[in-house]
Amino acid sequence: MPTRARRTQRRNQVLSREQIIDTAIDLLDTGGEGALTVRAMTDRLATGSGAIYYHVGNRDELLDTATETVITAALATKPARAAASPEDEIRAVALALFDAIAAHQWLATRLTLQIIRNPVGPVTVGIFERLGQQVGALGVPQPRWFDAASTLVHYILGAVSQNARVEGDTSGIDPDADREEFFDAASAAWQALDPEDYPFMHAIVGQIREHDDREQFLTGIAVVLDGLTNLR
Structure with a gap:
C-alpha cells in the first residue's frame, strides 16, 4: 500500500510549478488579489495545499512569482525593427510594461512593491538593466546613469498605474x-x-x-528621452 509520502511525491510530479503559476495569474486576472487564496488554488488544481507550498511557497511568494513571470515575459519583448536604436529599445520595453499592466490590472501594485521591497530581485534588476543599457547607449554620462534610468522607471510606473486597478482603499x-x-x-x-x-x-x-492612453504614454516617453539626450 503506498505511503502518504509516495502519494505526495507522485502528485507533485504531475502538478508542475508552471501550472500553479498560470492558475495563480488566471485567478488574479479574474478577481484581483482577493481571488488568490489557497482554497481557490486547490479547488482549481484539484490538489492539496501541500503541493502548492512545495512548488512555490506561501501566498506572498506566489504573488511575487506571478509578478516575476509576467514582467520577465514583457522584458523579453524586442523592437519591431532589426537595427533598433536605443530610443526604439526603450520604447519597446516601456510599451511592453504598459501592455502587461493593462492586461493584468493587479500587476501595478505588485510591481511597485517588488521594486521597493526587493531591489536585488529579478524584477527590479531586470527592468533597470534593460533600460539602463540603453541609457548608456544614448550617451548619457555614467555618473548620471542611475538618475536617468530611475526617471524612466518612475515615469513608466506612474503612468501605467493610472490605468490600473488600485488595490487597497477603493472607496469612491x-x-x-x-x-x-x-x-x-x-x-x-x-x-x-x-x-x-x-x-x-x-x-x-x-x-x-x-x-x-497608449499614445499619451508614448508622448511622455518621448519627453523623457528628449530630456535624457540633453544630459550629454
Whole structure:
C-alpha cells in the first residue's frame, strides 16, 4: 500500500510549478488579489495545499512569482525593427510594461512593491538593466546613469498605474465604470469651471475626450528621452 509520502511525491510530479503559476495569474486576472487564496488554488488544481507550498511557497511568494513571470515575459519583448536604436529599445520595453499592466490590472501594485521591497530581485534588476543599457547607449554620462534610468522607471510606473486597478482603499471608485462616460463627466465638470480662473483646464476640455492612453504614454516617453539626450 503506498505511503502518504509516495502519494505526495507522485502528485507533485504531475502538478508542475508552471501550472500553479498560470492558475495563480488566471485567478488574479479574474478577481484581483482577493481571488488568490489557497482554497481557490486547490479547488482549481484539484490538489492539496501541500503541493502548492512545495512548488512555490506561501501566498506572498506566489504573488511575487506571478509578478516575476509576467514582467520577465514583457522584458523579453524586442523592437519591431532589426537595427533598433536605443530610443526604439526603450520604447519597446516601456510599451511592453504598459501592455502587461493593462492586461493584468493587479500587476501595478505588485510591481511597485517588488521594486521597493526587493531591489536585488529579478524584477527590479531586470527592468533597470534593460533600460539602463540603453541609457548608456544614448550617451548619457555614467555618473548620471542611475538618475536617468530611475526617471524612466518612475515615469513608466506612474503612468501605467493610472490605468490600473488600485488595490487597497477603493472607496469612491467604480471598477466597472465606462471609460468614455468617465471622461465625459470629467470634461463636463471642467467645462463648468470659471474660465478666468482655470484657462488651462478649459483649453484641454476637448482633448480629454479624444486622447488615447497608449499614445499619451508614448508622448511622455518621448519627453523623457528628449530630456535624457540633453544630459550629454
